[in-house]
Amino acid sequence: MSADPTQQTDTHGAAIEHDDSVVVIVGSGAGGGTLAHELTARGVKCVVLEAGPYLSQDDWVNNEWEAFGQMAWLDVRTTSGAWRITRDFPNLPTWIVKAVGGTTTHWAGATPRFMEHEFAAHTTYGDIQGASLLDWPITLADLAPYYDRAEQAMGSTHRHGRPPLPANNNYTVLANGAERAGYTYYATGPYATNAEPYDDRPGSIQDGFNFQGDKHGSKWSTLVREIPRALATGHLDLRPGCQAVRITHDDAGAVDAVEYLDAAGSLHRQAARVVCVAGNSIETPRLLLMSDSGRHPRGLANAADQVGRNYMRHLTGTAYARFEQPVRMYRGETMAGIVADEARHDTSRGFAGGFYLETLALGPAFLASFIEPGAWGRELTSWMEAYANIAGTWIVGEDMPQPGNRVTLNRDVQDQHGLPVPNVHYSDHPNDVAMRSYAYGVADQIYGAVGALAVHHTPPYPSTHNLGTCRMSADPGDGVVDKWGRAHDVPNLFVSDGSQMTTGASANPTLTIVALAIRQAEHIAQELAAGNL
Template sequence: MSAPFDLSDDSVVVVIGTGSGGGVLANELAQKGVSVVALEAGGRYLPEDYINDEWESFGQLAWVDPRTTSGDWRVSRDFPGLPAWIVKAVGGTSIHWAGASLRFQEHEFRVKTEYGDVAGANLLDWPITLSEMEPWYDLAEKKLGVTRTNDMPGLPGNNNFKVFEAGAKAIGYKEVHTGRMAINSTDYDGRMACQQTGFCFQGCKWGAKWSAAYTDIPRGEATGNLEVRSNAHVLRIEHDDQGLVTGVIYKDAEGNEQRQSARIVCVAGNSIESPRILLNSASNMFPDGLANSSGQVGRNYMRHTTGSVYGVFDKPVRMWRGTTMAGIVQDEARHDPSRGFVGGFELETLALGIPFMAAFLDPGGWGREFTSALDSYENMAGMWIVGEDMPQETNRITLNHDVTDAHGMPVADVHFTDHPNDTAMRDYAYAKGIEIYEAVGATRTFPTPPYPSTHNLGTNRMSENPRDGVVNNFGRTHDIPNLYVSDGSQFTTGAAENPTLTIVALAIRQADHIAGELSKGSL
């Protein structure tokens, strides 16, 4: 373990958050000899601590600090205090993620150019291209041990996948397989192969699924260059008269306020907490919050266009057995406006246990149709829709000064309203999901509304022009040269793919950039 750094040590890089962005960045910097203090709001849990029970695990891992919601999205009606389902622990949501690891497509980095003007959407091309990202995607896939890359075989298909695959092929889909997953299909990188236990969302008890919690974080600590402080809730970032950031104020595990000095600060608290910290760091010099001269901090919140479809069959499927996200259809992930919307979507298998099924299948709808659906649980198959939603300036994270958390900090209000493109895509995807299950004999199908968001994106977006966003192509804020954003909040647009692989690739690339700037003496 590394020796602790002094609170007054202003040579350290402070990383706020330890998930797929912050955890990877902290380790990558530590491996390059850079001193890092990582501040994590949650506690520390390892595979032996994870609980194979949905409610208990949720109580252990989930971020349940108060938040508020607004806008006309379904989540604000069904789950007003829980807009997002993310993890508050060392390793962040990389503990909870399903493992799907997909590269963005070329056109998804250039949506303003490719899609043209979409009324009401705040579209912008990324300031990077797929060809620039490819070497970093290569490194990310090796780090994560992604199946179907680098000669790693695909995972086996469970029953849920077999039903999904048969239906998808019956209606003419071709790109159907068990996915590119950061779940070991064979022993890899000192971690065992997947045991098909089925509690992927509750933390992988085998360590077969990649998570920063038990890969990058301990490796960074082993260098002696990384100190992780858990139960350290960041309140705000401070700066000097020149407008450079100088330190981070946080509450420690005992509730005492501490200040860690910093040479560089990297914010990786996810797309809700990162803008919350920047906005809460407002000062006389930065009255609208840090890095917010564009007014774009907190704006353009995206969560992917999601929903689920469940099918009931006359024979048992037992969808909960095996990998939670055990298969994918990628045929619809293209840009094809003839379908009535821009952008595309993936269909991915999904299984929920009985407790979450009861909470999510039809929130508030406890009638006979609902209970008879749960009676058929053993005979159910399930899939999830994940598609590109439109960034909108009005979908945003703001500070709600009327509600404060346990530390007295104003909570984040998550405002979201579906764009008509999102609604058109979801309706089309529901119809395709139903068609897939009906093609293989489903007796009933249940299109299910979106759950609390797991893919939280945008809110500190990359832009070439400082007027259009918050950070440049390396995640460096346009306004403050020693302040970076290192998580999914820097996404300019959302693409159709699950975001973690891109978050990891950007973190590896950002670490390379920061280490280079430090060695040149320009930071």
């Protein structure tokens, strides 16, 4: 491991741990890292507890399976439900990162905004049987200025005068097919990897290896931008290797501390004025459920039995097309372009909501593992032999929230600390099935228009877009947090990641998580200054 800048602080000193004036943030990814940056820039003292190590660009390796083992959250989890993940990857329902920077260090970088109607899903789609649709308590107009700030912070291409990334072959194949199939809205972004130097980050060298880690540093992550800037203020105490295990509260019901295990397994207690949980949509509800008490017998902030419910993971699937001539999809950026025409809401297609098609390139080892889990013989080798001639696109679409899709504590299985593991239960809604089937047909049409010899439909991978489980709601009976991400039941507890999303929309979630975190930080700072927190 490279030199750790957090070592400048006595991270477990008694004086620090008893300082009840700090904001404790659990997690350092898109939500937690952004929140830390925004608050410390305003002079607010923060402690960030990150379960994973502090890895740097020097530590990352350009080898997909080695990088996976280096970065992925591989703690024990269990899976249930009718989704195929239960069969293919029962111990890996989600594919996220356990390290400083969180999953912003492992993401493809797409930054589309949610659309206006997606903030009013129930009003727009109506009552859909089996779905627990709800309108967000905020609108696109409320979030628009924060989208602007997030795009500028992340350096989104195609936005605010930022130039686009150059097209690679994988995108050119998709774009040509989209044009011939009658589509209009396709481009090489928006994408949070620099096409040219910006904000102290270099331009992309199109090396094809920035998906898991980015040794070149052109892709935005909180590890690269927000965490170093927060540390530079002197107001951030960053503690890697520290797993939060419980949030405690005082007799009045306000949270007062976070208990956590350090890398050696020793238990600590960090006092807090405010606690912000940003552990991803799996670990966030797990922590709240483990923080039960006499006042909160079903778990912290869970009076309405909503913590863990309405888990969403985005409708996904991949189409790989085989051509007579080489494509070499692995050259250039992993996420090299987007087709947006189908992101609209149009029930004539047989489903509510919409989806994007986004280029995707996997290396040979990942492709062999994910193209058709369990496949063997010619079914698999015919595709692997044609690796250089393959183009790939990923389907990203809105899945329906369902109260039964949820994260719970599996008390029959324990992790390395002896704690109950999260169980992720998920089954597709019929709307999801209809959308995925239609989207596969669109991919067939696009690739067929440019002469594909065959198109293979790959089932969903372990989830990378984990959403919901602590959703925003106007009515405390419908969700966990209010429009600021503040828990309905607990006055100084916030949720600061994708868990708070009321619905999933069709767009990749990272931009929205960052925008919400900027907005939340502004609110928390104002409330602290006013003495309301």
